[in-house]
Amino acid sequence: MTIIALDAASLIEDDPRWQAVMTRDRTADGTFCYSVQTTGVYCRPGCAARLPNPKNVRFHKSIADAEAAGFRPCRRCKPDERSPDQQRATLVANACRKIEAAENAPNLTELAHASGLSPHHFHRVFRAVTGLTPRGYATAHRARRIRDSLTQTERVTDAIYDAGFGAASRFYECADAILGMKPASYRNGGSDAVIRFAIGECSLGPILVAASETGVCAILMGDDPDALARDLQDRFPRATLVGADPDFETVVAKVIGFVEAPRLGLDLPLDVRGTAFQQRVWQALTRLPAGSTASYAEIARAIGAPEAVRAVARACGANALAVAIPCHRVVRNDGALSGYRWGVERKRALLDREAEQLA
Numbered sequence: 001m002t003i004i005a006l007d008a009a010s011l012i013e014d015d016p017r018w019q020a021v022m023t024r025d026r027t028a029d030g031t032f033c034y035s036v037q038t039t040g041v042y043c044r045p046g047c048a049a050r051l052p053n054p055k056n057v058r059f060h061k062s063i064a065d066a067e068a069a070g071f072r073p074c075r076r077c078k079p080d081e082r083s084p085d086q087q088r089a090t091l092v093a094n095a096c097r098k099i100e101a102a103e104n105a106p107n108l109t110e111l112a113h114a115s116g117l118s119p120h121h122f123h124r125v126f127r128a129v130t131g132l133t134p135r136g137y138a139t140a141h142r143a144r145r146i147r148d149s150l151t152q153t154e155r156v157t158d159a160i161y162d163a164g165f166g167a168a169s170r171f172y173e174c175a176d177a178i179l180g181m182k183p184a185s186y187r188n189g190g191s192d193a194v195i196r197f198a199i200g201e202c203s204l205g206p207i208l209v210a211a212s213e214t215g216v217c218a219i220l221m222g223d224d225p226d227a228l229a230r231d232l233q234d235r236f237p238r239a240t241l242v243g244a245d246p247d248f249e250t251v252v253a254k255v256i257g258f259v260e261a262p263r264l265g266l267d268l269p270l271d272v273r274g275t276a277f278q279q280r281v282w283q284a285l286t287r288l289p290a291g292s293t294a295s296y297a298e299i300a301r302a303i304g305a306p307e308a309v310r311a312v313a314r315a316c317g318a319n320a321l322a323v324a325i326p327c328h329r330v331v332r333n334d335g336a337l338s339g340y341r342w343g344v345e346r347k348r349a350l351l352d353r354e355a356e357q358l359a
Helices: 002-014 016-022 063-068 084-101 108-115 119-130 134-150 156-162 168-179 183-187 225-235 246-260 276-286 296-302 309-318 344-358
Strands: 033-036 041-043 057-060 194-202 205-211 216-221 240-242
Touching: 002 016, 016 057, 033 063, 041 063, 057 063, 084 108, 084 119, 084 134, 108 119, 108 134, 119 134, 134 276, 194 216, 194 225, 194 246, 205 225, 205 246, 216 225, 216 246, 276 296, 276 309, 296 309
Parallel strands: 194 240
Antiparallel strands: 033 041, 033 057, 194 205, 205 216
């Protein structure tokens, strides 16, 4: 009997889910639960109760499975109720909808009051879930609205007010950060905008680096240099693309150096353009340390949108700043590599390189 118990304990300890239980990993809550035979209860992976003996532990795919096996919910972590993280995510999601629906962005006090929290507590929770402050989220949302409006209205002023800016002057103060060019130029497909670019060669093949006046706006990788140039032209069909600029070679060299040695970091301004949701996903990606990975589901939970796993995957696919926004660090739930805009082999090579340099 003792040998059987030891074998059972060994099987549990070798299961990757046991690591989540040992570290009380709350990001694993909702993906499985575990029961303890000696107490007759089942818990979340993030339960703060004393760790059980692994020989008494059993894993279950769902709450229903655990209860069908005769276990009752833990009174401490209450796995049959919404977790604190889920409650916070719902609270923040409601606040985001309120921001998006408002003609003028509600202030912090209004949002906090509607959420039943103090302004300080609400601000901290909102930022922890989305990676943005409430004001930053409102700005990102208005940025998406101004991009949409500029392509649908004849007058720039109309687009500015349609997007929720109370005064044109307030928009022009941040226009470069939002659009990377003059509003009229953006509306006309980038006309009058000057984008410098160059195509170099790194260990992963051809790489194109492009920058607007705001910062690096594209880092593209592939097998065909001409295809990379066409991709850039499609993004800015009416912009003036300037190549073969000797002064720009230093920018390309820094990017290539970062690809070859991620631990060095990339000390360059970026011109990041995307919807409010994409911005949230990309900011979450930039918080992933080199050498680490996260699943699409984990990123979705981190930004307060646990049901938006597919949307997270689409945001990763829309990323035009390879390596600088490290979408290569996102993997499937089982740890396997999934699709990567610039090829799964490049994704594997980038992850292997980071692991080697941190070893």
